[in-house]
């Protein structure tokens with residue numbers, strides 16, 4: 045038809061007259077589309093929207109929620125109808141992204157073909173479940189009282205997919221899809237929290253009475269694996285729709301319980317003495333916890349096992365040369381768990397306590413002593429308490445040991461060996477001493493001054509030693525004797541301990557120091573597998589020196605040679621004590637000679653180790669200390685054993701390095717999430733061109749953090765976040781279904797990744 049373009053623009057389009065809108069309005073229709081200056085609606089949906097009564101203001105970001113059956117059945121493709129601009133409506137001519145100059149439009153225009161409405165969403169139906177009868181009447185069953193409509197209640201994500209049946213009822217359940225939501229993460233259920241979603245019901249009758257929606261919309265949907273995959277799928281739930289059109293879920297599974305190793309008692313058991321965290325603490329420095337107390341144990345520790353654990357050894361199949369299993373891609377579970385626990389212990393804080401805010405340049409004190417008794421066994425007449433603290437100087441964590449009373453220290457003289465101890469900080473088997481001082485910080489100064497006490501009353505001062513902090517370490521006593529499950533003592537372990545202790549003692553002796561009270565089961569800490577360190581070095585030096593200078597008697601200092609020999613004796617005693625643990629209780633006699641004989645006869649220890657025990661426990665060693673040469677002893681008895689210890693250390697170093705390399709790229713998900721957050725948070729401020737593609741990123745981010753359990757209750761599903769981010773990071777071709785209140789769109793992870801990268805690049809330009 046020939047049209048005069050000049051005159052046509054003044055003629056009202058017939059489509060407007062007949063239908064009220066023209067679908068070619070933006071596609072080149074030459075006629076006028078404005079009635080009396082009012083632009084005509086270009087979509088029937090827009091007219092509907094305009095006629096609709098004003099709705100509740102919506103959240104800026106679309107919130108994933110479930111549509112009820114009425115919404116589904118009566119759904120018209122009103123994508124984001126109540127938003128200023130339409131974005132993803134496949135039926136709308138407006139969803140043709142304008143050709144932009146930034147290149148994103150090409151990409152996002154693809155989504156116009158992929159877009160699908162919520163009504164098209166499939167329902168997951170387990171294969172063995174009988175198909176639900178189609179409703180022959182409106183969804184108002186006489187058997188079911190109608191649930192009160194609660195439009196503002198949060199709705200459930202899985203139920204969105206329980207509203208249509210048919211097409212996918214014969215599909216196999218695919219746990220590898222992103223939809224698979226392990227049910228082990230809803231700990232809130234375990235605490236007895238009730239279902240807050242008023243429209244949900246868990247009664248079995250609802251399942252029978254529930255009609256299914258008519259729509260069979262499989263033609264536009266992607267394969268089941270990807271569609272079901274984009275949502276939380278709970279295999280144990282059967283679904284239905286109530287008479288009120290509300291989704292009902294029948295829950296069959298018991299609420300999941302956290303693994304036994306993740307119970308609070310277990311966590312507490314590994315770290316700080318729980319008494320420090322009681323609301324009324326028996327610890328002298330820890331006051332009662334103020335502030336609101338949690339009413340239910342809703343806080344759970346970190347989820348250490350975010351990946352599936354390895355199968356039992358007898359079930360694991362040895363991979364072929366060209367194969368690799370998933371376990372090899374990740375850091376081993378036990379190593380990851382131990383590192384997590386160490387981090388947790390390091391970052392633990394204590395909000396309300398009577399501990400001072402600052403002790404010299406150290407702050408944020410948290411007790412790490414696990415014993416209930418502050419009275420020290422190593423330094424008679426003193427109390428000793430250990431705290432984790434942060435340094436103001438370098439921000440690092442340290443272990444601060446407070447010793448009281450310290451009235452005998454009146455000047456700097458007792459600290460004369462501290463500098464030499466500090467110089468041993470590089471020794472692998474000595475916990476580095478960083479600082480030593482006396483302080484009044486632990487005494488309540490204000491109270492003392494108010495009571496007329498002198499400000500510099502030394503009776504209230506404390507002696508403090510600051511060491512490197514090794515989170516979650518335990519003493520040899522706790523590790524092999526007093527722990528919940530004491531580790532067995534083998535000969536290999538004994539040799540490894542002996543060599544490490546000789547290394548520490550030799551280093552100290554070379555600096556003209558003696559380790560003294562540090563050679564004790566309660567003062568040697570285990571920091572890793574068979575790795576030990578002497579803690580509390582230097583304290584005996586300071587205390588003995590202070591005691592000597594304060595006493596009026598001019599008592600001669602103990603000769604260093606004697607102290608060195610005492611160190612070797614202490615080493616012998618310690619090894620004997622550990623070795624005796626291989627004997628039955630009735631053979632553990634206090635007489636050294638008999639004990640060694642029993643060890644020789646009744647244990648698996650080799651003759652060479654028995655020989656070492658004999659030498660180190662020889663009484664002549666104390667009587668004639670000058671005769672003993674530790675270097676010669678090392679050369680003669682330890683050299684051959686050193687090779688295997690070095691070999692083990694090298695192997696462990698290699699293993700740790702290979703695990704480290706597998707985690708080299710572990711920041712990639714953080715980078716990806718940062719990019720997405722930058723884009724989404726700055727979307728309003730930045731001119732990012734095509735808004736449709738931006739919307740996809742927003743919806744992806746929104747879907748990522750919206751998980752619900754089988755009851756429609758919001759849960760934190762780290763597994764889903766990790767899985768989806770990993771897929772996005774790899775940019776795989778698998779499709780995912782992004783769902784908002786009104787619409788869903790099917791995109792591949794590759795396409796979302798391209799959008800994220802493009803937008804982030806544009807944002808930086």
Ligand SMILES: Nc1ncnc2c1ncn2[C@@H]1O[C@H](COP(=O)(O)OP(=O)(O)OP(=O)(O)O)[C@@H](O)[C@H]1O
Nearest residue numbers: 413415420421428443512513514517518519566579
């Ligand atoms: N440098 C350190 N870093 C981290 N933890 C440490 C450090 N030194 C000791 N610990 C831990 O602190 C806890 C208490 O140690 P401590 O030496 O006070 O033992 P104790 O049996 O209480 O001794 P004492 O009878 O002398 O008080 C132990 O569990 C130990 O593993």
